[in-house]
Amino acid sequence: MEKYVLGIESSCDDTAVAVVSEKGEVLSSVIASQAAIHSEFGGVFPELAGRAHVQSILPAIEKALRDASITEKQIEAIGVTRGPGLIGSLLVGLTSASGLGMGWDIPVIGVNHLRGHLRSADLEEERVSYPAIILLVSGGHTFLAHMQSNTEIELLGSTRDDSVGEAYDKVGRMLDLGYPGGPVVDRAAKKGNANIPFPRPMLHKGLEFSFSGLKSAVARYLDALEGEPVVEDVAASFVEAAMEILLTKCRKALKAYPVKSLVVVGGVAASPQLREQAGALCEEMGVELCLPPLRWSTDNAAMIALATWDYLRLGKAPEPKPQLQLSIAEF
Numbered sequence: 001m002e003k004y005v006l007g008i009e010s011s012c013d014d015t016a017v018a019v020v021s022e023k024g025e026v027l028s029s030v031i032a033s034q035a036a037i038h039s040e041f042g043g044v045f046p047e048l049a050g051r052a053h054v055q056s057i058l059p060a061i062e063k064a065l066r067d068a069s070i071t072e073k074q075i076e077a078i079g080v081t082r083g084p085g086l087i088g089s090l091l092v093g094l095t096s097a098s099g100l101g102m103g104w105d106i107p108v109i110g111v112n113h114l115r116g117h118l119r120s121a122d123l124e125e126e127r128v129s130y131p132a133i134i135l136l137v138s139g140g141h142t143f144l145a146h147m148q149s150n151t152e153i154e155l156l157g158s159t160r161d162d163s164v165g166e167a168y169d170k171v172g173r174m175l176d177l178g179y180p181g182g183p184v185v186d187r188a189a190k191k192g193n194a195n196i197p198f199p200r201p202m203l204h205k206g207l208e209f210s211f212s213g214l215k216s217a218v219a220r221y222l223d224a225l226e227g228e229p230v231v232e233d234v235a236a237s238f239v240e241a242a243m244e245i246l247l248t249k250c251r252k253a254l255k256a257y258p259v260k261s262l263v264v265v266g267g268v269a270a271s272p273q274l275r276e277q278a279g280a281l282c283e284e285m286g287v288e289l290c291l292p293p294l295r296w297s298t299d300n301a302a303m304i305a306l307a308t309w310d311y312l313r314l315g316k317a318p319e320p321k322p323q324l325q326l327s328i329a330e331f
Contacts, residue, residue: 003076005312006064006100007305008057010093011085011113012139013037013044014298015056019068019075020305024123028067029295029302032056050088057096064301072104079308082110083323084140090322098320109311110320114141114328116303117265119150119310120292123302127290129260133253136328137246137274138266138299139165139180142209144253145328147263151310155328156253157207164242165268167211171218171238175231185235186271192232194240196221200248207249214241239273247277254285261288270297 004027009016015032034052037045065071080097083090094110101108117136121127134145134153142165143158162170165182172181177188198221201213218238222229250262262285264278269291282289296303311317316331323330 001074004068004070004074005305005308006061006075006078007301007303007308008061008078008080008093008097009113009116009299009301009304010053010057010089011081011083012089012299013049015053015060016299016301017060017064018301018305019064019070020123020302020309022309024125024306026124026302027070028064029300030060030064030067031300032060044086046086046088049086050092053089053092057092061096061100075104075106077107077109077308077312079109079111079304079311080320081113081116081304082318082320083326084113085324087322087324090324094320094322107317108320109308110318111304111307111311112318112326112328112330113304114326115307115310115331118147118153118263119306120265120296120300120303121263121290122150123292123296123306128263129288129290131257131259132261132263132290133250133257133259134263134265135246135250136266137164137264137268139163139169141266142211143328144207144249146253146257146259151314151331153328157209157249159209159211160202161210161212162215164209164211164246165266167215167242168268170215171235174219174222175229175234177231177235182268182271186239186273188232188235189239189273190236192230192234192236194236195233196237198237198241200241200245203245203248207253209245209249211242211245214238214245243273243277246274247281250278250281251285254281254287259287261290263290265292265297267298270294
């Protein structure tokens with residue numbers, strides 16, 4: 001009887017559950033979105049997120065098993081995000097997974113959320129050729145890493161302040177475009193002209209990132225305006241600056257490390273501008289571009305389940321305990 005992993009992801013605002021085979025086949029993926037709950041705040045309201053997870057988690061688990069047409073007897077292990085994330089949100093997933101593991105008498109493995117994103121590019125089919133440079137860009141994180149295999153990683157540089165995804169969300173709120181900021185800012189940018197000279201913080205300083213200065217520059221520009229801004233031009237100028245920062249750092253990393261591929265993962269990997277420009281960079285540098293399908297770019301439980309298989313193969317089983325500031329170096 002073939003076995004599967006049940007993945008649970010509740011680190012932030014969406015409740016996600018999935019069933020995944022060892023080869024990365026996704027039998028089911030259920031996501032209970034909280035976008036409507038948080039849209040009026042322009043960002044995630046932690047207390048409301050935790051309450052929504054409580055309401056959604058058990059129905060999502062039941063639906064994931066039903067959609068996959070399997071029973072708990074076919075579950076090899078439960079993988080659940082242990083961090084980083086919001087404490088209230090994490091605890092809902094962790095306690096639910098622990099209860100199920102006890103009842104079903106199967107192991108429960110705490111999964112690093114960032115490892116999940118790294119593995120998202122191999123969901124449904126193997127896409128990544130190693131060694132690889134990884135760019136992870138999401139609402140909470142921005143970093144570059146070198147990976148020799150899917151479990152051997154060296155951090156090259158991360159953001160000193162805001163993530164690029166957070167900057168997107170804040171700019172979306174400044175422009176009254178809605179939440180989440182990534183898709184709406186990208187759509188607006190496609191209609192505008194990048195004619196505002198926003199700064200590119202730390203553009204030529206190593207492989208680390210900084211986006212607080214760019215975000216603040218957008219705020220100062222809007223505060224100084226007399227009259228209404230051309231929203232599309234502000235969005236286009238912001239996106240152009242963000243893309244130049246990200247791609248310049250990727251180019252430096254690709255020059256410094258001989259690799260076969262550039263892997264771009266995380267919620268911002270859904271950006272059409274980033275996908276297009278990363279493709280052009282990879283063609284220029286002679287490496288493969290590896291991207292997760294759009295549905296696996298944002299937070300999901302399938303990536304957590306696939307990462308769980310890595311833990312199982314290596315014989316590592318991190319405890320399902322919340323770790324709010326978990327780094328990528330902590331497997």
